[in-house]
Amino acid sequence: MRVGTVALVGAGPGDPGLVTVRGLELLRRADVVVYDRLVDPRLLEEAPRARRVFAGKASGHHALPQERITALLITHARRGRRVVRLKGGDPFVFGRGGEEALALARARIPFEIVPGVSAAVAVPAYAGIPVTHRGIASSFAVVAGHEDACKRESGVDWARLATAVDTLVVLMGLKALPGITRALIEHGRSPATPVALVRWGTTDLQETITGRLGDIAAKAERARIEPPVVAVIGDVVALRARLLWFDEQRLPVGAAQ
Numbered sequence: 001m002r003v004g005t006v007a008l009v010g011a012g013p014g015d016p017g018l019v020t021v022r023g024l025e026l027l028r029r030a031d032v033v034v035y036d037r038l039v040d041p042r043l044l045e046e047a048p049r050a051r052r053v054f055a056g057k058a059s060g061h062h063a064l065p066q067e068r069i070t071a072l073l074i075t076h077a078r079r080g081r082r083v084v085r086l087k088g089g090d091p092f093v094f095g096r097g098g099e100e101a102l103a104l105a106r107a108r109i110p111f112e113i114v115p116g117v118s119a120a121v122a123v124p125a126y127a128g129i130p131v132t133h134r135g136i137a138s139s140f141a142v143v144a145g146h147e148d149a150c151k152r153e154s155g156v157d158w159a160r161l162a163t164a165v166d167t168l169v170v171l172m173g174l175k176a177l178p179g180i181t182r183a184l185i186e187h188g189r190s191p192a193t194p195v196a197l198v199r200w201g202t203t204d205l206q207e208t209i210t211g212r213l214g215d216i217a218a219k220a221e222r223a224r225i226e227p228p229v230v231a232v233i234g235d236v237v238a239l240r241a242r243l244l245w246f247d248e249q250r251l252p253v254g255a256a257q
Contacts, residue, residue, distance in 0.1 A: 004031070004077040006104055007084050008091040010116015015126075015202040016040040018117045026114065031081040034072060037063075038088035038228060040203075047084070066096060070103045077109045090116040094144050094171055118142075120169045123201030123230040127208050128243035130236055137166035137236045145173020145180055145231065162187035167234035174229040178217040184233070189213060194237035199229045206246065210237060 007026045012018035027033065027043065030050040035043075037056025044052060053072060055064045064072075069085075076083045091097025091113060104111040120142040124131050131140040141164070143156055161168060162184045173180055174197070185191050191214030198208045211219045213233060 002080050003109065004079065004081040004083060005110045005112065006073050006077050007112045007114055008097045008100060009084050009086050009114040010090040010095075011036070011039045011043055011086050011088055012117040013089050013119035013122045013202045014038060014040060014200065016042045018122060018202065019043060020114060020116065023114050023116065026084050027086070029082055030084040032076045032083045033086055034069060034083065035086040036088045039086050043086065050084070066099065070100055073100060073104065074107045074109055087116070088119070090118040093118045093120060093142065119201060119230055120171060123198050124169065124196075124232045126202045126206060126246045127196060127198045127232070128240040128245060128247070129196060129232050130239060130243070131167045131169060131232070133236050133239060136239070137234055139165040140167035140169060140234070141165040142169045142171065143173070145170040145176050158183040159187040162189045167232065167236050170231040170233065172227070173231055174220065174225065174227050177220055177231065181213050181217050185213060193233060194235060196232045196237045196240060197225060197229050198232065199225055201230055208240075208247075210240065
């Protein structure tokens with residue numbers, strides 16, 4: 001029996017229109033689609049004949065453990081099937097795509113990586129925030145914020161990041177937000193630094209809370225905001241007031257802005 005293939009496809013951050021042409025091509029040819037929690041259901045409609053396997057993950061709850069997901073990819077490929085592993089954002093940006101690709105390589109399964117539009121740049125853009133801007137920000141960093149910033153064993157060097165880059169984009173950092181903001185301030189970032197929290201970015205559910213590094217954690221708690229949230233920290237956030245476009249598109253005709 002011929003060996004099938006696996007494509008690790010980035011679905012983008014939420015808006016199904018942001019998936020790549022190559023990603024759509026592979027979906028339409030797929031026999032099996034293993035998809036994540038944040039994948040828009042409309043993308044699954046592009047693979048009407050494929051078997052669908054939900055492998056979504058949320059904080060504290062995984063539909064399937066990572067080892068099981070990897071085993072599924074290998075099993076289906078060994079049965080000659082064309083498998084699409086449809087991942088939110090980009091497979092190699094905090095998506096564990098590298099782990100899956102290494103497992104496929106060890107199993108000698110042919111695979112392909114299809115990059116996706118990362119939430120790290122798309123979500124700020126939909127909120128009217130450029131991560132770089134001439135005269136304001138010439139550098140940015142993307143960080144997974146699910147680790148406690150106050151723990152010594154944290155894999156993120158918040159002390160260096162505090163002043164090393166102009167714009168800091170934090171993914172999956174809502175729960176640890178109080179510790180992150182405190183660590184950044186303690187290591188030299190001004191409490192007055194503008195911050196935006198963008199929930200469900202690029203989708204019709206998108207909402208944004210803005211504040212300062214010194215008060216954004218308290219604002220988030222009062223608003224009872226829940227994941228998924230992308231945090232943008234830096235002076236570029238101040239440009240949002242003039243660069244809103246997605247929010248304004250969703251306003252009813254004649255509504256106050």
